[in-house]
Amino acid sequence: MSRRVVVTGIGFVAPGGIGQGAVWDNIRAGRGAIRRVTRFDPTGYPSALAGEVDGFNPTDFMPMRLARKLDPYTQYAVAASQLALDDGRMDLERVDRERMGVFVGNCFGGWDFTDRELRKLHTQGVKEVSPFQATSWFPAAPQGQISIHFGLRGFSKTVCGERASGHIGIALAARSIASGQCDVSLAGGAEAPITPFTYLACGTEGVLVGPDTPADGAYRPFDAGRRGLVPAEGAAFLLLEELTHALERRAPIYAEVLGFGLSNDACHPALLPPEERHLSVAMRKALEDADVTPDAISYVLADGLATPEGDRQEAAALRKVFGSERRVPVSVPRTMTGHLYGAAGALDAGLAALSIQHGEVPPTVGTRTVDASLDVSLVTETTTPERVDHVMLNGRGSGGLNASLIISRFARA
Template identity: 40%
Template structure:
């Protein structure tokens, strides 16, 4: 019999706030937090708007010496891990059974970008000695493990915008199978550098008109920096220490749709099959789901495929659906973790935040827009997709008081 996995801590460092309370208030207002990039000239790019974290308070628990050695995406991950551990109240008594799974897309270009420029213009002596380790996508995994002395399961997952969904799913699986007792899991991203922003802009996934989901003119999203880490525990261990439990990870499935099949033209069949698998694992029927956390890419074809997947799984009355991304911006490798955290906060507050403060509608979907909707959510289904074909669906179950 597999062990049950619950979430006992949330760490959020986002453009919309650096605590669950602040982020929740931002989500309730539904206004995009995107602002003009000022750290470099972004006018040549497809858009100069992004989600930016301006406060330095989240980094205060760490020494300047340590922060200097890390890229910004790693600093964000460390700060989110600190908040999640603090929120959970966990003490790592058996560090061999505690680990970290974390996802990102781009790694650390905040250090690498200027160092490469210095190398070309001023010579090798002007290159930061920390570049070799700071840029690496696995840096947060290593720094978190070192800082908190975690000696158990440890992985970095890169799966485009589905990265953190897979990190959380695989972390839960490690606990289910007895390979871990406690896991930190989520994602981190810091794409607001000239080099990384070039990737984003040239991909054609940024929308000059803003983040417009389920819109016939939808051409993409707005990116943001941030990190979201969750504390996952085995249920009985959490109960023994009387921890607050946000929800149980009741089901999870992931799969791959080869790009050769034209990613968004399968009419949502692959995503629908994964949603069905996750429901089956959770031993739930579709009509028992009260909340849908959407991928909401903001690309017309992608949003249509998502709507078709939802219609396949929920042919009758559909659950209320929302997404935090139009408000917080798309945190890329941390975006799916932000959606999961939003679902957890909705369960806490018996409210579903709007996908936008402006009217949004989609055929065959019950989108929450303009204002929050009261709802006692017992079960939530959150899905994520990456542009290279990785897809994921997760079911969260609210625990009885």
């Protein structure tokens, strides 16, 4: 990257809290937010657990006349963006909004709104369907609504990269700033899959825990008895800025976005490749892009699919990149929130920045007996190392998409 890109604001709407302070406090304390689905009755579904957002009132962040037109995932995105702007002390009246972009990762679009409108279509008729159906559902809705709500007119993109969408959205935003297309960006992801239809769709991939799984310790990556992940809803956004722009306005600086790598195994959408191939390639590309060695990585925020084969292949990628002699610390804090799919990478990026600021490694909660055959050094309690300098974030999506992002301690040149 040519121009340096720093993180100056963090906004979370997630299971376990609204605002980065609440979420971080719960994560570092190991408090989980996974429970039986309450949005609808999950009886008969292939799974029954989720991470759900509590205490969210959209009118705390937008007028009711806007909120009623939006699916919850767009409401979450607008709210998390506002929280990131507030956290970064950004005065939009004093920034060139022609050079401020919006980058959003998402998998599913807005199916809470769509579920209701499809029922109306089939039970009440065409005339009862909301005129806002089209604009509430499509995956670019959060990007559009954030841009309109805050008057942002810079280079922007929506990323549909499956569970790696958030990683890619952060990376593309950083690259747009590094290349000079933007000076500032709101970058992150949003998801609201806890609806009757989308939750069922998540279950068809075969990666969710079973319907009789207890909530306590349900999501247990790298465990000898791992059984799959738990889906979740929410949004996470970072305020990214070109370094000089941030320094001139005396913005708080959490961390720096230093490198990114992307690769593709080009495999069946519901299957992993036969052996680990290209996750390790993405990780090496990220290291090369960041110009750091594997030894410099303080810890890895793993993808943590929590399936037998998924974790076996990620463990193999870790050995390929870090070698068999160094057991790099690994953590999966989304075991407390659930997997936010298209927003998961953005949540991890925010946690990485907070981890660097606080000098703590967040824990993995739920894993009881680490699978010895994986040879993974899993962090199961919040730890305080001497320094947290560079954090690697891994993400994988169906069809073989692999992403790796490096968030680093900011140091003046």
